[in-house]
Amino acid sequence: MIDAMVQPLIETRAVSKSFGKVTANKDIDFHVMPSQIHALLGENGAGKSTLMKIIGGLQQPDSGEIFWKGKPVSITSPKVARSMGIGMVHQHFALFEGMSVAENIAFSIDGAVQGTALNKRIHEIADRFGLEVEPKRPVFELSAGERQRIEILRALLLNPQLLILDEPTSVLTPQEAEQLFVTVRKLASEGHGIVFISHKLKEVKALCDAATILRGGAVVGTCDPATSSAEAIAELMLGSRDIVAVRKARDIGNARLTINNLHIDSDEQPLQIDSLQLYGGEVFGVAGVAGNGQELLFAALSGETKSRQPDSITIDGQPVAHLGPNERRQLAAMFIPEERLGHAAVPHMDLVDNALLTNLSNPQASRYGVVNKKFLLQQTNQIVEQFDVRHGGINRAAKNLSGGNLQKFVVGREMNKSPAILIVNQPTWGVDALSAVRIREALMELAASGSAIFVISQDLDELLEISDRLAVLHHGVLGNARPIHEWTIEALGLAMTGGTKTELAS
Numbered sequence: 001m002i003d004a005m006v007q008p009l010i011e012t013r014a015v016s017k018s019f020g021k022v023t024a025n026k027d028i029d030f031h032v033m034p035s036q037i038h039a040l041l042g043e044n045g046a047g048k049s050t051l052m053k054i055i056g057g058l059q060q061p062d063s064g065e066i067f068w069k070g071k072p073v074s075i076t077s078p079k080v081a082r083s084m085g086i087g088m089v090h091q092h093f094a095l096f097e098g099m100s101v102a103e104n105i106a107f108s109i110d111g112a113v114q115g116t117a118l119n120k121r122i123h124e125i126a127d128r129f130g131l132e133v134e135p136k137r138p139v140f141e142l143s144a145g146e147r148q149r150i151e152i153l154r155a156l157l158l159n160p161q162l163l164i165l166d167e168p169t170s171v172l173t174p175q176e177a178e179q180l181f182v183t184v185r186k187l188a189s190e191g192h193g194i195v196f197i198s199h200k201l202k203e204v205k206a207l208c209d210a211a212t213i214l215r216g217g218a219v220v221g222t223c224d225p226a227t228s229s230a231e232a233i234a235e236l237m238l239g240s241r242d243i244v245a246v247r248k249a250r251d252i253g254n255a256r257l258t259i260n261n262l263h264i265d266s267d268e269q270p271l272q273i274d275s276l277q278l279y280g281g282e283v284f285g286v287a288g289v290a291g292n293g294q295e296l297l298f299a300a301l302s303g304e305t306k307s308r309q310p311d312s313i314t315i316d317g318q319p320v321a322h323l324g325p326n327e328r329r330q331l332a333a334m335f336i337p338e339e340r341l342g343h344a345a346v347p348h349m350d351l352v353d354n355a356l357l358t359n360l361s362n363p364q365a366s367r368y369g370v371v372n373k374k375f376l377l378q379q380t381n382q383i384v385e386q387f388d389v390r391h392g393g394i395n396r397a398a399k400n401l402s403g404g405n406l407q408k409f410v411v412g413r414e415m416n417k418s419p420a421i422l423i424v425n426q427p428t429w430g431v432d433a434l435s436a437v438r439i440r441e442a443l444m445e446l447a448a449s450g451s452a453i454f455v456i457s458q459d460l461d462e463l464l465e466i467s468d469r470l471a472v473l474h475h476g477v478l479g480n481a482r483p484i485h486e487w488t489i490e491a492l493g494l495a496m497t498g499g500t501k502t503e504l505a506s
Contacts, residue, residue: 007070008033009162009193010055010086015064017050019400022392024050026218027064032162032193037184039204039225040197041237042214043432044404045390048197049091051214052164055195056088057081087160089151091167091197091403091430095139102135105154125156129183141268143290143338152180156187163187164195167403167430169203176289181207199432201230213237234433248448252468253280256452257301257333257421262312262321264300266476271296273478276471278421283443283453285467286478287460289496293476294456295338298425301454302335303328315421330361332420336411336427338456340403344410347399351391354398355380355413362417379416387412387442388435404431411439415446422446425456440466460492472496 008031017025025047032038040048053059055066057075066073068084075081081088095104106118119135126133131149139147148168155163165184169177184194184207198204204211204225211225213236221236257278264271271293278284288294299305301313303325310319315331325335335358337343345354355376359365364375380394387408391401398406407430414422427443428436444466447453456473457463463470464484471481472495479495 006033008067009069011067011070012051012055012061013065013067015051015054015061015066017047017054017059017061020392023217025054025061026216028214028217028219030212030219032195034161034191034193035188036210037188037194037196037208039208039211040195040214041199041204041211041233043237044402044408044430044435046214046237046432047217048214049166049402050217052088052166052195052197055081055162056086056164082158082160085158085161086164087155087158087162088164089148089155089166089168093147093151095147095150097140098138100136100138101133101142101150104139104150105135105157121157122153125153129153129156129186130179131156131183143295146291148290152183156183160192162193162195164197166197167199168196169198169200177203199430199436201225201233201433204233205230237433248444250281250444250448250468252282253450256280256316257454258314258317260312261309262300262307264296264305264307266296269293269296269476271300271476273297276478276481278452278454280420280450280452281447282468283447283455283466284481285463285470285484286454286456286473287458287463287470287492287496288456288473290458292473292496294425294473296476297473297478298335298337298423298456301423302337326361329358332417334358334414334417334419334422336414336422336424338425338429340406340410340429341399345398345406348397350397351384351389351394351409352376352380354409355383358413358417379413383409383412383416386416387438403429404435407431408435408439411442415442418446418449419451421452421454423454423456426459427455427457428459428462436462460489463492464489 011031012028014027014029015025016027028051030051042048050059054061055075057078057080066075102118102122105122122133122135131153133149133153152168168180188194196208208225211223212219213221215237223233225233255277259273259276262273269292296305300307303323307313307321310322313321315328315333318331320328320331341347356365356371365372383389384391384394389405389409389412391405401409411427428439431439440462443453455467464487467484469481470484470487472479472492474496
């Protein structure tokens with residue numbers, strides 16, 4: 001029950017929203033009180049992001065009512081939401097890549113502060129909340145973790161009374177996440193309301209005062225996460241399905257990917273790898289704080305960035321460092337980039353056409369410029385079924401999928417090819433707990449079949465769960481690989497921030 005003496009900051013009553021035949025929200029009652037950190041939980045496609053887009057003015061409800069501080073309102077646009085005091089940090093970054101950090105922030109706050117005054121304000125907020133940024137840097141140079149900081153920072157610049165955080169820690173290290181929690185708790189203590197969307201139940205239990213759980217677009221329960229068990233919350237989210245990953249023994253084979261004296265110059269963060277071998281049957285993990293060269297590492301391994309020394313990277317003994325992505329795909333190497341919308345998938349193309357993108361070198365999909373639509377339809381249907389991709393039709397644009405469902409599609413598209421080598425950056429970014437387990441199991445099963453798996457991730461629990469060996473990328477240098485049993489979360493966190501050997505040993 002809502003305290004009659006204290007009005008909720010935001011309240012929805014019987015809010016519904018459909019997209020064609022797909023019901024995203026069904027009669028949702030939801031409210032957030034002042035000084036409350038309120039979790040919104042559910043699987044991918046449960047309706048969380050749609051509800052928050054309605055509150056943030058990006059979508060309009062088909063029916064139902066919205067109340068702001070007890071009064072009925074119509075939130076017709078993000079600008080209206082911002083003027084009311086609602087700030088939102090999206091799961092998919094809403095940034096203009098050709099603009100600088102400061103320009104993006106100025107645009108999003110409607111030019112309220114500009115020039116030197118804006119730069120000063122950015123540094124003030126960044127220092128206050130521990131969000132390190134460089135206002136003059138163009139966004140296209142930034143990693144996902146750095147972009148996340150920009151999204152959070154520009155929301156905080158408007159001093160919102162209600163702050164919506166959609167998967168805010170998905171690309172953050174434990175240290176960065178803890179700093180974010182300090183910020184969130186401080187905001188709540190000052191009277192702000194927080195909506196916290198996350199699939200990480202440990203975070204929810206540690207941070208949130210209340211939780212509303214959605215399943216199939218409807219509210220299925222509410223709870224106090226601090227006193228409810230993770231198992232009880234997961235059962236509300238997922239039903240009574242098992243969410244424990246099963247790890248099976250794997251045989252390690254011959255070296256499939258070899259790196260020797262790889263050095264790639266970059267104005268922002270050069271990359272240096274002295275020596276590395278990745279074996280068939282192995283999952284190799286790379287941890288690191290965002291902005292330490294992960295994007296360049298992925299680009300070097302995928303062929304988006306080439307090297308003048310062909311033999312600095314070999315696939316099954318063949319030099320490939322001078323080859324592009326399609327030429328490497330012909331050697332059965334596949335790649336899953338960090339940014340799914342715009343990099344891994346074209347937003348305005350449907351799922352079938354997106355399935356073609358990485359099948360161009362596959363004669364079954366395309367030969368002499370003629371596309372085999374039947375084959376692509378079959379492959380697309382297989383992907384969405386195997387990876388439980390929830391969609392409104394495979395002929396709808398990729399941008400219409402929720403972030404987690406698009407991630408599952410992209411992962412499934414590459415794994416469906418049974419690659420000899422799979423390079424993946426942030427494999428479970430933004431997917432729900434059950435889907436994350438299924439993706440991790442699929443990666444381990446692929447390794448068990450003889451593939452070599454190279455995983456770059458900022459989810460340290462994930463790396464410790466699936467990796468056989470693990471190394472840390474720090475300032476563009478990949479450290480020595482160690483067997484997974486030699487690592488702990490604490491040792492990883494320290495190595496990622498430049499900790500000494502003495503500190504690591506302790």
